[in-house]
Amino acid sequence: MTENPRKLTRKDFASDQEVRWCPGCGDYAILAAIQRTLPKLGATTENTVFVSGIGCSSRFPYYMNTYGFHTIHGRAPTFATGLKITRPELDVWVITGDGDGLSIGGNHLLHVLRRNVNLQIILFNNQIYGLTKGQYSPTSDVGQVSPSTPLGSIDQPVVPVRVALGANAKFVARGYDVSKKLPELLEQAHAFPGAALVEVLQNCPVFNDGVFDLITDRKKGPQHQLWVEHGKPMITADGKKGLRLDPKTMQLELVELGEGGVSEDELFVHDETNRSIAWMLSDLPEVKALGVLYREPDAPVYDDGVRAQVEMAQEKAGGSDLAALLRSGHTWEV
């Protein structure tokens, strides 16, 4: 790194490649959010790497003036793992889609999360395969009509953050493409030492336009958004409703706040270190929980562990080298 680093701006992180997403694609907003966030984090272009799979979303690295690797379908977390554990000083981001990360790549996502490799993993969820022209994905709703499901899909979808929790992920968050809070979420993901999964609801105006309208609509959205914050009661973004727990049935119910309704004290309070709460928030019926659902601050980081073992072994062995290795054990002279 240079001694007197020039203060970088959003523009420094934009590559010279023309952005080739469809007009109106939610990917633009996410790109802008990331380009805006990186300078704030003090990131440098040379020590930042974006690794992606295949999909519309996975074209992302081409648009970043950083190091980048557009790999193969579904495997981005594995390339990132190899890179990160050999080059821990690099700041590695993984970009994936709902098909890339949860269909063909579901297993790698599971394992990178459980290992807790220090990466930011941004999953663009548009509930569709954009790049291959509109087939349903593992997050598509039942009944989704698509070229491969002309009579509607019968596959029950997975919920990305729930898959992550099932994998014992240590940082799980959710936002959406055009949200003003997205940069802040990205910052938190970046600050987390370990694998930080951020699901971003993303609109695909071409093949799945408006699937998230209920949540992202400027007007009606706020009543369906539940931005959670550690230690705070759970209230929808319009301030009108909140979540209350019935501990007997273990069901969460959405209740009216204010006059005639319940008071804030009765509401469920978010504890981002409690995995059960994160789980309960993962798939609520009427509202979408957003923000950091779960964070396990002191979880051991995989790449740290790898280095620690190497260092320990080196210390213990003292000056052992290849020549010594070849002569270890029984040898004899002829």
Place this chain on the structure above:
Amino acid sequence: MTENPRKLTRKDFASDQEVRWCPGCGDYAILAAIQRTLPKLGATTENTVFVSGIGCSSRFPYYMNTYGFHTIHGRAPTFATGLKITRPELDVWVITGDGDGLSIGGNHLLHVLRRNVNLQIILFNNQIYGLTKGQYSPTSDVGQVSPSTPLGSIDQPVVPVRVALGANAKFVARGYDVSKKLPELLEQAHAFPGAALVEVLQNCPVFNDGVFDLITDRKKGPQHQLWVEHGKPMITADGKKGLRLDPKTMQLELVELGEGGVSEDELFVHDETNRSIAWMLSDLPEVKALGVLYREPDAPVYDDGVRAQVEMAQEKAGGSDLAALLRSGHTWEV
């Protein structure tokens, strides 16, 4: 099927192949449990199929006098899916291991569960790779010393039932190899219409002897076993302790029962249809929850859905055939 079916016994389900597991392997007990259970279910040898991947556990089909397919590593759920949706009248069991089902095959497990294909999936969890001679597996504890981790593993393990819940599985149960209750669990899995996952803790005396002793030991085991039953309070098998929920912190605590302790009424009551409860039970600190952790009775079954669409299409099309298809759309005469 023959008209007057002979009553089958356990022996009818044993093939003529000599069983080739190590002496003392937990797999023997599971084999016996399944061979004992099938006649009770009214199963026939010809309509039963066992599909497995690769691993010690996956040798299972060879020992069953039914149809069987010993496939490739990690993919058993996919073969079973193709088989079941084309031959719904067959009773298809999937046999897998912690490596087969959660390492290389984790993604297929996730997808077969979320789709809810009508299968019984028995996952033999010995927390080790038996067949390849003892490397650690995704369920091995941190610190596991194995040929590939001479300084101890640093990978944080997954919890199989938790992965299943994360995949939105509709039936999730856990038992252990030598448990007397295993046949009953298998019966319940069989009765469930959809993908029923049963994790079976299995001892590998050669490479991981005694990992589950704390739970399975005849004497000390019961105090660590928490057999859950729908509608019943959660009490350890020795009757001495129970689980209580603190709804504020959402933590479960293990409390003493009886004199000086708490009363049964205060205990958490199992509701097997509540996914959050199942989640909370999935990985308890001092005890292991056993039995049916979760069951979602009316979930749509994937293979039913496939057939329904085909039938609907056929009905709607009336007598359409290939010749008509070839002539559909624009045609012209020359």
Place this chain on the structure above:
Amino acid sequence: MSTATKDVKREELESVVIRFAGDSGDGMQLTGSQFTSATAMMGNDLATFPDFPAEIRAPAGTTYGVSGFQIHFADHDILTPGDAPDVLVAMNPAALKVNLPTLKKGGLLIVNTDAFTKNNLKKAGYESNPLEDDSLAPYRLLALEITRMTRAAVTEFNLGAKAADRSKNMWTLGLMFWLFGRDRQPTVDWLKKKFAKKPEIAEANIAALNAGHIYGETAELPSTVGVYQVPSADLPPGTYRNIDGNQATAWGLVAGAQLAGLPLFYGSYPITPASSLLHNLAKLKHLGVVTFQAEDEIAAVCAAIGASFGGSVGVTGTSGPGVALKGEAIGLAIATELPLVICDVQRGGPSTGLPTKTEQSDLFQAVYGRNGDAPLVVLAAATPGDCFYMAIEAVRLATKYMTPVMLLTDGYIANGAEPWPIPDVSKLEPFPVKFHEGPSEGFQPFLRRDDGTHARVWVKPGTPGLEHRIGGLEKAADSGNISYDPDNHHAMTKLRAEKVRGVADDVPAASLDQGEAGGELLVVGWGSTYGSIKQAVERVRKGGRKVAHLHLRNIWPLPNGLKELLEGFDQVMVPEMNDGQLARLLRGELLVDAVPFSKIAGQPFRISELVTEIERRLGDAAPRESSPEVRA
């Protein structure tokens, strides 16, 4: 509204190649396919070649966002979408930029001047406006304000500018219909059906179509613009339809399964250019077809194998990267001797490569791409319509020989369409599968059928008394039990190879598609190069040279008699859209000096390229020599 064309005197042409080109958003594929339908109904023979932009929608106006559709139609049997177009329709500067180099000198060039804005010119990389400099002088230019005229035609429908502009492809189509004497009615019908729920859109499009047609009739076009009419081709009589390769493969699979008397299962994971196989089959549930979009390619092939184990025809389809993932599972189908059809719609490689471009570079992977000695049957379809028959053949061989069969097609024939004489289904030869049902005494799952095929019996789970277990470990030739016996393994490896080799006796022996046995040069092709090679050889033969064409549909095993045929020629030339894969296979198998001619450009051969190369090789009538391409 009359759709008949005025009785104008039209220049008669043997054949015409037209290329429609515009921005991705300009609807050129649609224009092209409507023009194709109308042309087919005129009784012309034709071939088409849609040329998509790569994968993602590019920003409007850029060269990499250009979408093209080429059609070649003629009064005679034709086989390729043609080389250089006679007519180019360029809806914007980028389309002009990309396609002009291929337009024949003197060809007709139709451009939409309204799209030649400063901004668009810049995006296309033009320094100056080609409409205003001299650069278009070599062509017959027809510069039209298509956008403006379209807007005018549709004002009455109050669509708003955007929607109105979307009709400009219909205006253009109307003009082309007039120029080539095509009937508008089918397009009118199609528009009405497509926009049944939005009749104002339908009407606006029809109005645009008619306006373009009327413009052709009435405008005083510059004298250089001829009015063409291509007489009907002398096609064999019958009922025809247009068909593209993936549609034909899908339908052939259905036909194959019906001829086998079995249900069809198709497991797949979307990938360009194979996805439409899945889409086509997903629409055929009413024919009992079960389709399954799997979580990945491995799951797709394994599910198909599971279905085959259950007694269905298990099929999986994908492109090169997907086949790479399926290798291990295909090996299992080989080891367990289960039928399986793998459709590989090839695309540009290696790795992700050029997903939307065509190539023939998976031949090695098909024949050799698995661990162990793992032989299977490899077939290749030559034209879109041929895909139908090769798919049937794939099902026949898979079920008869209890083996995986790989069917190779490619992006070119998968997306390209041709008029296709609809076969009489009742005349297709059935090959009903007989499952083994007993007796249970002495039964072994690897019992061989006594029909000389070396195939094992196929037993459906559910059959009482024949319960058995199969798997990927080596099995005893007799009992089917796991066997580690050395001699058994040797024998089983040989048997698997022999079984597949035996297919050669069950398929047509090698024969020439054109020309006579023995001669100066034999062109050996396979797959989608059929049309170009056929026409190139025709041309060279007209010059009196002893050249012949042999087109392989059986890649593995090679057909009987091939070596003898090849040895009869002084030279053997193997044009391929890869780096010489079939050539190397032929050399290794037949020890014949087959010399590759490679084009690895994501594009089909041009007839002229082939003619030039054949003539070059004939020219130096020197003794045969190995090409440097294949030296070690």
Place this chain on the structure above:
Amino acid sequence: MSTATKDVKREELESVVIRFAGDSGDGMQLTGSQFTSATAMMGNDLATFPDFPAEIRAPAGTTYGVSGFQIHFADHDILTPGDAPDVLVAMNPAALKVNLPTLKKGGLLIVNTDAFTKNNLKKAGYESNPLEDDSLAPYRLLALEITRMTRAAVTEFNLGAKAADRSKNMWTLGLMFWLFGRDRQPTVDWLKKKFAKKPEIAEANIAALNAGHIYGETAELPSTVGVYQVPSADLPPGTYRNIDGNQATAWGLVAGAQLAGLPLFYGSYPITPASSLLHNLAKLKHLGVVTFQAEDEIAAVCAAIGASFGGSVGVTGTSGPGVALKGEAIGLAIATELPLVICDVQRGGPSTGLPTKTEQSDLFQAVYGRNGDAPLVVLAAATPGDCFYMAIEAVRLATKYMTPVMLLTDGYIANGAEPWPIPDVSKLEPFPVKFHEGPSEGFQPFLRRDDGTHARVWVKPGTPGLEHRIGGLEKAADSGNISYDPDNHHAMTKLRAEKVRGVADDVPAASLDQGEAGGELLVVGWGSTYGSIKQAVERVRKGGRKVAHLHLRNIWPLPNGLKELLEGFDQVMVPEMNDGQLARLLRGELLVDAVPFSKIAGQPFRISELVTEIERRLGDAAPRESSPEVRA
């Protein structure tokens, strides 16, 4: 305790082949490896071949549970573990049943009579007790109550019957040590170290060892049992150790990375017989090696590519089924031109096949098994010790040419050990990698180095000013940006092929391992058949025939000058443990009539098999003819 042997007169033998065989639980591998160490220290040359039961522990006493270990040692340079054993140790009836057919007539047969119980005889499939019928008459039988004698030797340690019985392999080893004049001390030391925490076990085993030895010294053995002594082999002077192939590969990779000046990353997923590569490397963390047990083979290779992208030497290792899974990712490394080493420890195929048996059937997969035109470098190691050098070569070529390199070994050399002269590390030629660091003006990631390799520059992420993106889509030859240009794709495909082909100029030209250029028959081998072929050719040459041996270490590209060499012989014979893969490759590449000789039995060639076949082919000195094996 003295471990010196009494001064008895011993029969001198040029070479001896001993086979230890028993139940999986009998500790035969251990016995074998201790005998091997002791033998190596005597200065004999040797080769070993452990022969495990398949995968899972079988029930005691069955034939499929038999574990064998063969050692061949001699006073001269030897290369194979030998054909028929001279001495067979059979610890139970099953071991006898399985191994007796290979024992030389007149050979020494040592059996543990205590194990010949009714039950064991039945499990082994004996109808009558071979010790009691005539069937062992052709051999020199030494029937000993080994169990009983062992128990007696260890009673003082109060171990309980089971633990006591476990020492019977040491008793047997003690006897063998005596018979062959080996020193017990290293084994004694080893036992003490191994059981440091359970000294009573160590002592009991030592007692058993000594008891066996004493038995040899004192018992009145039947006169047919000779006492052997094999004089030291005439090996070149130096420091030696035993090494098996996987250990040598692991160490070679470490050496290669050090010579390149880079860190080593090894990503793998366990699979027989490659797992011990991972195990060996996992032990070398103190040398900075990072190992990663991935969730599957795909993750393993991708992690290795990720590490290469980061500037490490990325390596992955597996066996055939794992390579099948890695194909797509290897294609990406080819397209992005990153170094990568893939170790394929081959095993019996297809599919799961014969996991514990050896085979050479992944050659096609290595050379051709990917989508698209996807060339890489393929190397093959010939002996366990050679693995060390070939692993270094793999790293050298991968980093110099920015290409994946596949290193083929197999179960036979992976598990087999040989005495190995330890190289002087300081004398290995370094090949330090220079990362590209600027200038940033005009920088392109696919800039070619100016060293004639056609390799692109390698830039480490973290280098300021050289930020860039790479991926699997085709890229422009100049800028490295994504390119759909047809001519560019053609050029890039050719360039990738040319780059790999250029490796031929950087490795030794083809040369004979034995014999003179030109002659009657050339035996071309590759990989682990080296030893058998070498000795077979030696034998035939002693008969005066003009036979030669060429052993390929460079499978792709083939070395320069190969065609000329091959053409100099009347016949070319290619013995392979597969169905003729190298033969087919040579035919296709060189147009030379190389005729395969296949053994696909999960077992190495026997020297005598090769001799017979060579002589058969020489015998009918008819004109060359293609073998039916490779006709189409």
